[in-house]
Amino acid sequence: MSIIELDGVHFKYPDGTHALRGVSLSIDAGKKIAVLGHNGSGKSTLFLLLNGLYIPQSGTYRFNGEEITYTKKQKRDLIEKTGIVFQDPEVQLFASTVYKEISIGPMNLKLSQGEVIERINSAMEKTDVAFLKDRPVHFLSYGEKKRVAIADILAMKSDVILLDEPLAWLDSIHEKKILEILNSISRENKTVIMSTHSSDLAYEWADYIYIFSEGQIAASGTPENIFTNKEILRAAGIEVPFVIQIAEKMKLEKIPSSRSELLSMIGGG
Amino acid sequence: MYLIDRLSYLNSFRNVHPMEKMFFTMGALFLSLFTDNPVIMVSLLITMSFIIVFAAGIELLDYIKLLSIPFIFILSGVLTIIVEINSQSGNYIWQGRFAGLVFSISAQSAVSGGILFLRSFTSVSCLYFFILTTPITDVEYILKKMKLPVLFREMFMMIYRFIFVTAEMAGMIIISQRSRSGYNSIKNCINSIGILASSVFVKSYFFSKASYNAMISRGCDGGINVLESEYKYSAINIAFIIFFNFCFIILILRFG
Numbered sequence: 001m002s003i004i005e006l007d008g009v010h011f012k013y014p015d016g017t018h019a020l021r022g023v024s025l026s027i028d029a030g031k032k033i034a035v036l037g038h039n040g041s042g043k044s045t046l047f048l049l050l051n052g053l054y055i056p057q058s059g060t061y062r063f064n065g066e067e068i069t070y071t072k073k074q075k076r077d078l079i080e081k082t083g084i085v086f087q088d089p090e091v092q093l094f095a096s097t098v099y100k101e102i103s104i105g106p107m108n109l110k111l112s113q114g115e116v117i118e119r120i121n122s123a124m125e126k127t128d129v130a131f132l133k134d135r136p137v138h139f140l141s142y143g144e145k146k147r148v149a150i151a152d153i154l155a156m157k158s159d160v161i162l163l164d165e166p167l168a169w170l171d172s173i174h175e176k177k178i179l180e181i182l183n184s185i186s187r188e189n190k191t192v193i194m195s196t197h198s199s200d201l202a203y204e205w206a207d208y209i210y211i212f213s214e215g216q217i218a219a220s221g222t223p224e225n226i227f228t229n230k231e232i233l234r235a236a237g238i239e240v241p242f243v244i245q246i247a248e249k250m251k252l253e254k255i256p257s258s259r260s261e262l263l264s265m266i267g268g269g
Numbered sequence: 270m271y272l273i274d275r276l277s278y279l280n281s282f283r284n285v286h287p288m289e290k291m292f293f294t295m296g297a298l299f300l301s302l303f304t305d306n307p308v309i310m311v312s313l314l315i316t317m318s319f320i321i322v323f324a325a326g327i328e329l330l331d332y333i334k335l336l337s338i339p340f341i342f343i344l345s346g347v348l349t350i351i352v353e354i355n356s357q358s359g360n361y362i363w364q365g366r367f368a369g370l371v372f373s374i375s376a377q378s379a380v381s382g383g384i385l386f387l388r389s390f391t392s393v394s395c396l397y398f399f400i401l402t403t404p405i406t407d408v409e410y411i412l413k414k415m416k417l418p419v420l421f422r423e424m425f426m427m428i429y430r431f432i433f434v435t436a437e438m439a440g441m442i443i444i445s446q447r448s449r450s451g452y453n454s455i456k457n458c459i460n461s462i463g464i465l466a467s468s469v470f471v472k473s474y475f476f477s478k479a480s481y482n483a484m485i486s487r488g489c490d491g492g493i494n495v496l497e498s499e500y501k502y503s504a505i506n507i508a509f510i511i512f513f514n515f516c517f518i519i520l521i522l523r524f525g
Contacts, residue, residue, distance in 0.1 A: 048482060048486075051486045053482055053485055053486055076488070079485070079486060079487070079488045080488065083486070083487070084483070084486045086479065086482075086483050088479070090434055090476075091476060091479040091480050091482075091483050092480075092483040094427060094430050094431075094480065094484070094493075095426075095430075095493070095495050096404075096405060096406040096409065096426055096429070096430065097406050097498075099496070099498065100406070100495040100496065100497075100498075101495075103494075103495050103496035104487055104489070104493065104494060104495055105487045105488065107494035107495060107496055108487060108488035108489055108490070108494055109488060113496070116496055117496070120496070134278075134498075135278070136274075136278065136404065136405075136406070137430065138274075138430070138433040138434075139275075139278070152487065153487075156487065156488070
């Protein structure tokens with residue numbers, strides 16, 4: 001069943017920038033979705049709109065089948081059911097210690113204290129930040145800040161987790177760590193939506209991919225389908241994933257689904 | 270600022286109840302204000318410094334570095350009290366001429382200046398005890414216990430947090446300016462400082478908009494709600510605070 005449905009959504013900023021130009025999509029619950037596109041293609045705007053912070057000028061937004069008319073209650077529900085991890089954790093973190101920072105979300109949901117503590121602890125455990133608990137935010141490294149930013153949202157237990165460029169500026173060790181966290185979230189049947197400009201990442205990670213170009217969906221499909229259609233990729237200016245390039249150059253009979261699969265295929269053959 | 274902030278998290282009194290630390294500081298501060306006896310002031314100064322360096326575990330060098338900051342202010346303030354400018358000669362312990370003016374120090378002004386100097390230094394060391402052992406989150410806790418309006422508390426915390434963000438932002442801009450020789454001549458310097466100020470301002474504006482979005486998306490509706498960490502009072506600490514104050518009060522009553 002699809003949890004998020006957009007139909008012909010247009011969004012214009014007050015300064016006239018037409019960020020979303022007729023976006024229609026349907027996202028199934030519990031899937032890993034990648035929104036692939038260049039900087040300025042409308043990915044971040046889409047996320048803020050899915051979170052209910054931006055109201056589309058036209059088109060409809062259905063969440064769990066219910067059409068959003070932006071009543072107070074619906075807006076509150078959207079905030080509770082979807083959570084955004086912002087690209088720059090600096091923007092998101094503002095409490096004085098990590099523990100207090102993570103507590104903000106569940107406290108805003110007006111939960112009991114026991115429930116809040118339990119959520120903070122489980123979010124800290126999942127993102128491996130428990131040892132930073134009493135540290136002030138400005139003492140953390142960038143990778144740690146990023147993990148705390150994810151813990152912030154996990155503590156809200158949203159059904160849909162939106163991550164804006166979650167791997168930006170991270171080193172490869174932290175990239176791996178963040179991807180592990182995302183996969184563990186996904187295993188709990190949450191819908192994880194990630195924006196990225198890396199086709200390699202989208203190809204390996206996602207169940208389903210939307211390619212964004214100039215505020216429109218240029219293409220969508222499973223990784224296997226979308227990256228074999230060279231026409232679409234060229235039009236949207238998206239690079240063919242490295243794994244596919246190698247597989248085609250080497251004329252492998254089967255296209256590997258990840259770098260490690262490619263390596264084992266080459267090694268074995 | 271960075272040094273004080275770092276030390277306040279990394280000292281052995283980090284987990285002591287913030288209210289205890291505040292009462293201890295207040296007690297010591299009042300003692301230093303009520304006594305006129307220089308010996309008591311010096312012994313208070315030494316005791317506080319001893320507690321800061323040995324009990325709280327602040328490096329002696331860091332502590333001296335921090336004490337030297339107010340030293341200059343206190344010294345310049347005290348000098349203007351000690352030294353009088355007049356033209357006639359009188360009962361002065363020192364007189365000197367400079368640029369047609371007569372500078373003189375009387376015995377009385379020297380004593381009152383000396384006491385003021387000691388008193389300021391002792392008070393500074395008392396306050397340093399609080400500043401160096403109490404991280405800003407605990408200061409917030411104290412403000413909350415003192416029922417300060419939530420608006421002021423939140424502003425206090427946000428300003429504190431964003432000072433670091435802004436400082437980091439400015440630091441990065443300065444580096445990028447320097448890497449393009451932005452500060453290699455006086456003209457470039459003035460120009461670069463102007464650009465720095467305006468770009469920090471513009472960036473802060475965009476930053477604040479993004480931050481606002483991030484807050485709303487986590488369901489903030491007005492107030493910032495955080496789960497406060499709770500502290501336990503320690504009987505030993507309270508007994509020590511009472512004992513400490515009691516000793517000095519006796520000394521003050523006995524010797525002035």
